[in-house]
Amino acid sequence: MRDNLKVTTLLGSISPYYKFSDWLEYKLLVSVNYSSGISRSSINQALNIYPFYPPTGSATIKNSELITEQITNTLDFNKEIFDDLLLNAVAGYEFMKFINKGFGLIGNGARPAGFGNYGLDYTNYVQFSDVNRRSISSYIDPSSELRSFFGRTIFNYKDKYLLTATLRADGSSKFGANNKYGYFPSFAVGWNVSKEKFFKVDLINSLKIRGGWGKTGNQEFPSGSSQALYAFQDGGTIIQINNPNPDLKWQSDRQYNIGIEFSIFNNRITGTMDYFSKTTTNLLFPSPPIQPAPPASTVRWINLDGEIINKGLEVLINGTIIRNEKIH
Structure with missing residues (x-):
């Protein structure tokens, strides 16, 4: 072999x-x-x-x-x-x-x-x-095309207060005529507490609080699933080879999070803590085609009505135990 x-x-x-x-x-x-x-x-x-x-x-x-x-x-x-x-x-x-x-x-x-x-x-x-x-x-x-219009704005005041706003409009040829575009906004805020005059804690070198909300899209399914496709057979006959769904929509994820960033003990220990919640809707799913289906059709892509919810807490800690001119 x-x-x-x-x-x-x-x-x-x-x-x-x-x-x-x-x-x-x-x-x-x-x-x-x-x-x-x-x-x-x-x-x-x-x-x-x-x-x-x-x-x-x-x-x-x-x-x-x-x-x-x-x-x-x-x-x-x-x-x-x-x-x-x-x-x-x-x-x-x-x-x-x-x-x-x-x-x-x-x-x-x-x-x-x-x-x-x-x-x-x-x-x-x-x-x-x-x-x-x-x-x-x-x-x-079928060749697929993705057209995106996007904008992002960041306001930064004295490195203490930050505001970010983003908007995307993504259009994919994978979807039907009525659902080609998806609109995905997001925003985030941050507060660098350690730069405030009232913040005087010797053990804490930096402390930042942040939070945000955003929406993203997913178009991971085969090209042509929303359009009818045909193929030639022996003898010159033409058959339909898929079961299209022109009503396919963007799968979307909505997520919000709130967290902190910190460094303590002369920056020997740094870390982040984040709580997040993510909800997925309009799930893209390959299902058996509705009968009668084209002879060569095996799946029909649809949007499920359900939701998938993920929640969690992420903690990351980094530490420098020994630090001098020879050892880090």
Whole structure:
């Protein structure tokens, strides 16, 4: 038995920028990520592990490609707008496209025992296989596109009070016409208590209280699940190969958290404590298709009506027990 896999990845990007002033800057990112996988495998006819590997011999060829394209535009504003009040604001637009395709060729009844001795490729062994036991398959997933508009604003007053607000609008071609866009806001506040004049505790070097709430989206399901897909059969006939759901929506996660950051004993001990609560709704789920279903359809993606709730407390403590010029 032999199994050879070769993966090639090429990544190219450019990121020019232009400064209109000391406080206003435009940035552009253009990138392409190309990945190609080539798999060659063979099973000697002497191997007999029935029914998994019957003693017939086989050769397999598989090729796949994944292409990711990205364009991101951002405008960054960073300026002190009043005494000790800093404003950082970012507005942007992002476009991403994903393409996935490949093919496979299998020949049973091949005799690849002497593979490599005569410089033969796997295609030769497939060609030498039983003509009635060859199969070829190919796929090209519907290309998916993601368009995002986003903005973020951060107010920072004397490094004591911080306010962050964010809004994203993400549109995915994976969803039906009525549900392509999802809107995901979030905000966070922070108070650096240790910078207050009234805070005078020698053992505590820094103390910060923070909290936030946010909403995020999930679109992790196969492309084309909300659209009808068709394929050609032998003889030129066309059949539907999936059970689409044009009403698919974004799965969403709503989460809030409150926590503290601290350092004590001359910064020898630092840590964080966070309480969080996360609720997931419109869960994306593959279910058996409603009958009558297309012959080749095995699942139908739907949004479940239920919720998943996660709550918890996270504590992280770091300590420097010994610290001098030679030991840390």
